[in-house]
Amino acid sequence: xxxxxxxxxxxxxxxxxxxxxxxxxxxxxxxxxxxxxxxxxxxxxxxxxxxxxxxxxxxxxxxxxxxxxxxxxxxxxxxxxxxxxxxxxxxxxxxxxxxxxxxxxxxxxxxxxxxxxxxxxxxxxxxxxxxxxxxxxxxxxxxxxxxxxxxxxxxxxxxxxxxxxxxxxxxxxxxxxxxxxxxxxxxxxxxxxxxxxxxxxxxxxxxxxxxxxxxxxxxxxxxxxxxxxxxxxxxxxxxxxxxxxxxxxxxxxxxxxxxxxxxxxxxxxxxxxxxxxxxxxxxxxxxxxxxxxxxxxxxxxx
Amino acid sequence: xxxxxxxxxxxxxxxxxxxxxxxxxxxxxxxxxxxxxxxxxxxxxxxxxxxxxxxxxxxxxxxxxxxxxxxxxxxxxxxxxxxxxxxxxxxxxxxxxxxxxxxxxxxxxxxxxxxxxxxxxxxxxxxxxxxxxxxxxxxxxxxxxxxxxxxxxxxxxxxxxxxxxxxxxxxxxxxxxxxxxxxxxxxxxxxxxxxxxxxxxxxxxxxxxxxxxxxxxxxxxxxxxxxxxxxxxxxxxxxxxxxxxxxxxxxxxxxxxxxxxxxxxxxxxxxxxxxxxxxxxxxxxxxxxxxxxxxxxxxxxxxxxxxxxxxxxxxxxxxxxxxxxxxxxxxxxxxxxxxxxxxxxxxxxxxxxxxxxxxxxxxxxxxxxxxxxxxxxxxxxxxxxxxxxxxxxxxxxxxxxxxxxxxxxxxxx
Ligand SMILES: Nc1nc2c(ncn2[C@@H]2O[C@H](COP(=O)(O)OP(=O)(O)OP(=O)(O)O)[C@@H](O)[C@H]2O)c(=O)[nH]1
Ligand SMILES: [Mg+2]
Numbered sequence: 193x194x195x196x197x198x199x200x201x202x203x204x205x206x207x208x209x210x211x212x213x214x215x216x217x218x219x220x221x222x223x224x225x226x227x228x229x230x231x232x233x234x235x236x237x238x239x240x241x242x243x244x245x246x247x248x249x250x251x252x253x254x255x256x257x258x259x260x261x262x263x264x265x266x267x268x269x270x271x272x273x274x275x276x277x278x279x280x281x282x283x284x285x286x287x288x289x290x291x292x293x294x295x296x297x298x299x300x301x302x303x304x305x306x307x308x309x310x311x312x313x314x315x316x317x318x319x320x321x322x323x324x325x326x327x328x329x330x331x332x333x334x335x336x337x338x339x340x341x342x343x344x345x346x347x348x349x350x351x352x353x354x355x356x357x358x359x360x361x362x363x364x365x366x367x368x369x370x371x372x373x374x375x376x377x378x379x380x381x382x383x384x385x386x387x388x389x390x391x392x393x394x395x396x397x398x399x400x401x402x403x404x405x406x407x408x409x410x411x412x413x414x415x416x417x418x419x420x421x422x423x424x425x426x427x428x429x430x431x432x433x434x435x436x437x438x439x440x441x442x443x444x445x446x447x448x449x450x451x452x453x454x455x456x457x458x459x460x461x462x463x464x465x466x467x468x469x470x471x472x473x474x475x476x477x478x479x480x481x482x483x484x485x486x487x488x489x490x491x492x493x494x
Numbered sequence: 495x496x497x498x499x500x501x502x503x504x505x506x507x508x509x510x511x512x513x514x515x516x517x518x519x520x521x522x523x524x525x526x527x528x529x530x531x532x533x534x535x536x537x538x539x540x541x542x543x544x545x546x547x548x549x550x551x552x553x554x555x556x557x558x559x560x561x562x563x564x565x566x567x568x569x570x571x572x573x574x575x576x577x578x579x580x581x582x583x584x585x586x587x588x589x590x591x592x593x594x595x596x597x598x599x600x601x602x603x604x605x606x607x608x609x610x611x612x613x614x615x616x617x618x619x620x621x622x623x624x625x626x627x628x629x630x631x632x633x634x635x636x637x638x639x640x641x642x643x644x645x646x647x648x649x650x651x652x653x654x655x656x657x658x659x660x661x662x663x664x665x666x667x668x669x670x671x672x673x674x675x676x677x678x679x680x681x682x683x684x685x686x687x688x689x690x691x692x693x694x695x696x697x698x699x700x701x702x703x704x705x706x707x708x709x710x711x712x713x714x715x716x717x718x719x720x721x722x723x724x725x726x727x728x729x730x731x732x733x734x735x736x737x738x739x740x741x742x743x744x745x746x747x748x749x750x751x752x753x754x755x756x757x758x759x760x761x762x763x764x765x766x767x768x769x770x771x772x773x774x775x776x777x778x779x780x781x782x783x784x785x786x787x788x789x790x791x792x793x794x795x796x797x798x799x800x801x802x803x804x805x806x807x808x809x810x811x812x813x814x815x816x817x818x819x820x821x822x823x824x825x826x827x828x829x830x831x832x833x834x835x836x837x838x839x840x841x842x843x844x845x846x847x848x849x850x851x852x853x854x855x856x857x858x859x860x861x862x863x864x865x866x867x868x869x870x871x872x873x874x875x876x877x878x879x880x881x882x883x884x885x886x887x888x889x890x891x892x893x894x895x896x897x898x899x900x901x902x903x904x905x906x907x
Contacts, residue, residue, distance in 0.1 A: 196710045196742060196774040200497045200576040209766075209778035210737045213718040217791055217832065242735070242778065244767030245728060246721040329567045336566045337553060352553050355564060356900045357590050357815045359597045361737075362829055362891050366898040380578055382569045472527030486554055 201389050204381055205238065210361065211340060211377040212242040215322050216249045218365035219373070222322040223280070225311075226252040228264030228398060229440035231326030234378055234386050236271065237395055239324075250324065251278035255311050257304070258285045259421045259442045267398040282314045298423070304442055305488065312348045315372055322365065322373045330382040331471055334486035340379050346370040350489040383438075383470045387463055391456040400437045401459065403451045408433050414447035438463075438470050495571075498704055499578040501595045503623070504605030505615035506584040509636045511562055513605065513674035514581050515546025517696060520681040523570035524549065546675070550581040563588055565595040574700040584615060589622075589863040590815040593903060596622055597889075600704045601630040603695075608641045608671075612654045618848045624662040625811065625865070625905065627885055629707050631667045634695065639673040643686040661851065670695050708775050713741030713749075714802065714879070714887045715795040718832045721780060733764065733780035734789060739831070739886040741797075743781065744772040751787055752794045752877040753804050759784040760795075775886075792833030794877040794887075802879045802887060808870045809907045811846070811881075812839075812860075816894065816901035819859035820866070827893040828872060828904065836873040837892070843867040870904075881905040 198206065215222050224239065226232045236252075243249055252272060272279040287310040288295060296305070315323065329336045339358045344350060356364060365373050378386065390397065407418040409428040416422060418430055421444045435448035436459065453459040502510040518524050524532075532544045535557070550566040551557050562583040570577050580595030596602060602623045606616055623631060633655055641647040648671045659667050670679055671690055678684035679694045693701070718736040743749075747760045762782035763773050773779045781795060796802060814820055820839065828837040844853040846865040853867070860866050881888030892902040 196708075197496070197705055198777070200495050203497050203776070206737065206776050206778045210718070213735055213778070214832070217719045241766035243719075243721060244764075244780075245731065246723040246733075247725075330569045333550075333566070334553065336550070336568060337564050353555065353563060355591075357594045357891075357903070359594060359891050359900070359903050360886075360889050361598070362831060362889070364829060364891060364893055364898070364900045366827070366893055368898060380567070380569070382571075384571075385576070467526045469525040469528055472525065 201385065201392060204378070204385060205241070205389070207361070207380065208235075208238040208377040209242040211363070211375065212239050212324070214363050214365070215324060215375050216243070218363070219322040221318060221320050222250050222324065222375075223253045223318065223320045224250040224324045225326070226254050226268065227326070227440065228254070228261075228268045229326065230386055230390060230397060230401065231328065231378060233271075233395060233397065234381075234389060235324060235326050236275070237389075237393060238377060240275070248275045248277040251280050253280045253282070253314060253320075253323070255307050255314065256281050256283045256285075257307060257442045258283060259419070259444050261398070261400050261437075261440060263398045263400045264440050267396075280314070280318065282310050282317075284310045286310070287313060304445055308348065308488070315348070320372060321367065322375055324375045324377060326378060327376050328381050328383070328386070329379050332485045334489055338376065338379070338489075340376055341365055342374040342376065343367060344372050344374060348372070352486065352490070384460070384463055387456070387460050391460055394456075398440060400440060402455070403434050403436045403453050405432055406435050406448065407431070408435065408448060411447075415450065416444075416447055419444075495573075495575060496705060497576045497578060498601060498699060498702070499580070499599045500601040500603060500699065501580040501582050501592075501599040501628075502603045502605060503582050503592060503596070503619040504584055505607070505610075505613055506561065508584060508605040508607045509674045510584060510603075510605055511547035511550045511581055513603070513634065513636065513672070513680070514568055514579055515544075515549040516674045516677055516680050517579070518549060518568060518570055519544075519546060520677055521570055521572060521696065561585060564591045572696070572700055577699065586615065586618070586863065589618070590813075592619065593622060593626070593813055593815070596626050596628060597903065599628055600707060601632065601699070601702065602628045603632045603634050605634050605636045606651055606655070608635050608637045608647055608651065611651050612658065614849050616655075617658060617850075620658050620662060620664070621848050621851060622813075624664055625813070627881070629666060630702055630704070631664055632695070632698065633667060633669045634674075635669065635671045636674050638671045638678060638687065639676055643671075643673075643678075643684070645687070645689040648690075668692070668698060670698065709740040709884060709886075710742055710774055711740075712800055712879075712884055713743055713747075713795075713797045714739040714884065715743065715779075715781065716831050716833065716887075717789060717791055717793045717795070719791060720789070733782055734795070735780045736778070736832070738773055738775045738777050738779055740775050740884055741800075742772055742774040743779070743795075748798045749783070749795045750798050750801065751783075751789060752796060752802070753875045754787065754789070754793065755804075756785070756787050757798060758787060792831075802877055802884075804875045804877050806872050806875050807840075808872065808876060808878070810868055810870050811905040811907070812866050812868050812892070813903040813905075814860050814862060814864050814866070814901065815903065816899055817862055818894070818897075818901070819861050820902070821859075825895060826901065827895060828870070828876070828890050829893055830876060830878060830890040831887070833876070835876065837870045839868050840871050841869040843869065876906075878906050880907045882907070
C-alpha cells in the first residue's frame, strides 16, 4: 500500500482542522457553539489540534435552555477550565422574560424553538461574525443540503434556494455587516464517525453517554427522563431503567435508550447494531412535520 | 478504510436521486424509522413500497416539484469504504450547484436514460467533468427495464458516448447497465442482463483505486494561519499552519517562500502539537523554518527544485455562477485557497459552448452557467500551477466585492 495514506478518520480530521483554521483566519469575532454533546466535544478537539500549542482561539458559547443534564454542565465547566477558554452562557429563560416570549405548553414543553431568540441576541450582543456548530449532514434531510460555510442574513435566516456555490475547499466567508456565517466543520461525519473518532482519540465524555440507572417514563415508545421540566401525568408509570443517551440536548426533548454499554467500545458496537437513526431514537420534537428542520433553519436555527 | 467522494449527474429525471436511494436502501444504510417516514410520504411507490428519490430531496420545494434543486450529501459505509455522495440537480438552471458537488468528487456517475440515450445535458455534465478533471467516470445507463434489458441498446448508447469520450479525451470510463428503480446491477449482478460481464455498481465503487489520485510528488503548501502563542514558555514560537496541498515535506527540506522569493529550510514539522519527521498531502500541519522572514496567510512554501508559476497576467477558464452577468473591466476578489487578492477581468477571449465544446465569440454578456476563456490581471503576483497539472493550486474562485457572492469557478492555466 501507498506509504502516504490517510484512513477515513484521518481525512475527516484533516478537513475539520483546515476548516477551523479558515474560521480563525477569516473572521474577527468567531465563536464555537457548545452544548456539551459529543458533536461539540468533537469540535473542541479539532480546534485544540488546529491551534496547538497556541491558545484556544474561540470562546465557547452555551445557549442554555435551563433544561440541562447536570452531568453535561459539569463536563462543560471542567472543559473550559482545562482549555483556559472563555465561556459565555446566555439563558433562554432571560430571553423569555425580557422579550415576553410565550413558552410552549404541554407535557414535554421544549425550549428548542425559543433558543433561536437567545442565539440571535447573543450573536448581536457580542457581534459574532461566525458561529461554529456541530451539525452533521447525516442527521437530517435539510441539513444534508447545507454548505460548510452557511451564510445567514441579519435575522439569522438560511435561504436554501440561494446558497453560495462552495467550490473545492475554498471557503468564502465574506459577509456584510450584521450578517453572520454558521460553520459546520463536521458536516461530512456520520454519527458513527464521531463515535469512532472519540474512541480513537480517547476523548472523555459526559457520563450520561454511558449506561446508568435513571427514572424514566415511556412516551410513544421513547424513554424520557423524569425531571422537574416535564409534566408527569397520573397515567405515567415511572420506571428505573439502565439507559444511556445518544445525544445530549434539552432534557425535555431528548430521549434515552436502554443500554448496558459502559465503555466506548460497547457504545460503538451498539451504534453499529442499531436500526434506528439518532434523531428518530432520541429527538421528541422533530417528529412534528417533515419540514420541521428546514423551517427552523430558515428562522435562524443552526 | 478510505473515503470515496462521488457525484451523480445527468439530465432531469434520469434517476439520479433514485439511484442514490437504491444504493442506500440495498446497502442497508436506511434505518427503520427513516423507512417508516418514507413509506408515509411516498406517492410514487415502487415495488418496495417507497419512492427512493425522497431520500435525498430534502427541501420542501424539491418534494413538491419532484426535482432536485441543490446538492444533497448522503453518507454510507461498507466494510471496504466510506462513501460521500453528492446528489446533484439535473436541471440546466441549477448547473452551478452541480459544479459545487463535482468540485469535491473523485468520481462522477453520469446517468443516461436508456430510452433517450446521449442528450444535451449528458454532454454538458461530461464537459464539466472533464473541465474539473474528475478522475473516474462511470456511465450508468439507467432504466434498462424500459428497453427490455437489451444488450443492443446498451451497446448503441455506449458507442454514442464513446464519441464524447474521444472528443473530451476522458480517461477511466466504465459503463454499467442498471435499473435503479428495481435494483438491477446496483448491489447484485442482475439476472436480467446475463450478457453484462462487468461489476455491479457498488462493487465497482468499492474497488476503484483512488489513493493514487493524490499527488505526492510536487510539494505545495500554503499558509493558512500563523500560530504565535506569545506566552512565557512559548515566547519565540512561530509556526505556519496550513494544509499540505500536494506532495511530501520533510524536516531539513530546502524550500522557497513565494511570492517573497526567499530560500530557507524546514526545521520542524508538527501535527496537532506532535513533532513528526515528514508530512504529506492532505495533512493539516504546522511548519517551522530556519530564518526570520515576514510571512503571512496565503504565502506558499515549495521545494527549491520544483517551482510553481508566479504571475500577474493569467489565462483562465471561468464558469460563471452568478445571476448578475459578468462585467468585463470590473474588479473582483480572487480567492486562491487562503490567498485573497484583487483581480480584474481584462479580456474575454471566447465562450466555450458547453454542448459542443466549440469556441464562439462573445457578443452579449456572460451569463449564469456559461464558461468563458478570459485573461485576468491580479493586483499582486499569484503563486499557482496550471489546473491541468495540479488541481489544488490551479483552482480559485471570484467573489463580487459588493454582494460578496461567489460568482465564478476559476481554472488557472
Ligand atoms: N422505469 C424506471 N424508472 C426509473 C428508474 N430509475 C428512476 N426512475 C424514475 O424516473 C423518475 C425520475 O427519477 P429521479 O430519481 O427523481 O430523477 P433525478 O435524475 O434525480 O431528477 P433531477 O434531480 O430533478 O434532475 C422517477 O419517477 C423514478 O421513479 C428505472 O431504473 N426504471
Ligand atoms: Mg434528483
